Amino acid sequence: MAETENRPTNFIRQIIDKDLASGLHQQVKTRFPPEPNGFLHIGHAKSICLNFGIAEDYQGTCNLRFDDTNPAKEDISFVNSIKEDVHWLGFEWSGEARYSSDYFDRLHGFAVELIEKGLAYVDFSTHDEMRALRGTLTEPGSNSPYRDTDVQTNLQEFAKMANGEYQEGQCSLRAKIDMASPFMCMRDPVIYRVKFAHHHQTKDKWCIYPMYDFTHCISDAIEGITHSLCTLEFQDNRRLYDWVIDNITIDAHPRQYEFSRLNLEYTVLSKRRLIQLVDEKHVSGWDDPRMPTIAGLRRRGYTPGAVREFCKRIGVTKMDNMVEMGMLEACIRDDLNVNAPRAMAVLEPVKVIIENLPEGSSETLTAPNHPNDESMGIREITFSREIWIEAEDFREQANKKFKRLVLGKEVRLRNAYVIKAERVDKDDAGNITTIYCTYDEQTLGKDPADGRKVKGVIHWVDANTAAPAQFRLYDRLFNVPNPAAQENFVNAINDASLIVKNGYAESSLAHATVDDGNWQFERTGYFCCDKDSSEGQLVFNQTVGLRDTWAKIENQ
């Protein structure tokens, strides 16, 4: 797609420029470190584009590292989906995928080192006791009674922890830092806890697992990461990151920099809430086309290039932000406008019979696959006595603003002839069932010879050759711009976020599959084939509609 040319500029790249210029680093190494406890979403795409994008632009490397220190929440299915999504976005990680769990042995060794230095102790306080001693945001905490346990005892107790001799919650290993620190995370943080859980990588080898703050910085150092990029909520944690690195024996000292996470209007981007949407079946799954997940966007018809372009356009700063959905939509429209071949499909059909065409007649016409790009070629479409047009494209009467088919007036059929509506049939309820028209056989590919001006153009499909198809139209998942701010965000779910229409697609789409990419159904929007589609029953997802200034005029 036509991605914007220039390299992004942001405060992180400026830091890297300085570090390279000063000789602090010869090469940059970044990492994308998801916990495999859910699917990736558009917010992760921002981080992926940042980390992998920097590696590409600076000829450095970027690792994929699963931050798998909490086996209770993780699953191998998530590591697989994460790998697939990163690849789909167009990025290649350096070497094999890494796991924090690859370093469990070394992490354990560093914990022992801290104990030996008198900088860690085994605490038998309960959760409640620990919380009570932690103090508050405005009051300092106080020391645990176990804080001054001697080194030998701590070493023994930690060994017993690892040996499975203590129950979950019975004790934990804590770093001895400062119970009066203004940084809550520095008030003797737990760095190892007991957890009898089966781990997707290390199986049942361990019953103690290191905490994030202890693991992440060391993993970065082990991998030689130069710039460890994470989101704003970890700013305080940076003090602990540095404390751990400064107090163990390790060469590297990666530097952590924080940027603001993405917020997108009318959706949620927190793992917790996305999990809830899936578990409570408010959506069909992680890849529901209404989900802001990479898998959902992919099924919806978003392209990797459009997602990357979006990440480029939103930038990277430390400012809290709430990006409008229109920004994302503009990116996919820009891509598909250039790359999606055109086709015709009628979502809500009404029958048109062209009376001055003989019964059973059929003509083969050609249509360009792209109005502004001849290289995309042409295709054949059939035209016959009975066709389908969009119900909303006909009115028995209308003012001059309505540039479509009106009783007694003319309109052009896209890629075909000018027709005139003569009369209609209605059912008992007054609904129009058939529109009878005549066509002007002199108007194929040219304006009427007598100079009549025909303003409107409508799309259509041949009733004799059209393929029945279902069209799934998606709207925002939530009714409010910031559902996460609601008391209960599921109450803000938009009931009309999925609308199903049954109509027809032109015959060239009869064998469409999920691998065929996107089309623009002219005058309607961009669509792609859904995985639910089959030869006999096509199913199309609307990726995004066309910009619709007519709708704006009508709604005012």
Place this chain on the structure above:
RNA sequence: UGGGGUAUAGCCAAGUUGGUAAGGCAGCGGGUUUUGAUCCCGCCAUUCGUAGGUUCGAGUCCUGCUACCCCAGCCA
């Protein structure tokens, strides 16, 4: 006065030795058009949270306020 952060248009965001407010999205006008699409042209911050100060000159430096976000998981 607990600490850590952030304030530039409706939204995102450049602006880095102080020199007279990029760009994108959205919006609004106009042109082209067999998609009310695309494309093209034009408009859209005397002003940078706010009040002062320094300076010939401040979004950029100083001081005081204000608003919002994050931190009291054996989650990440």
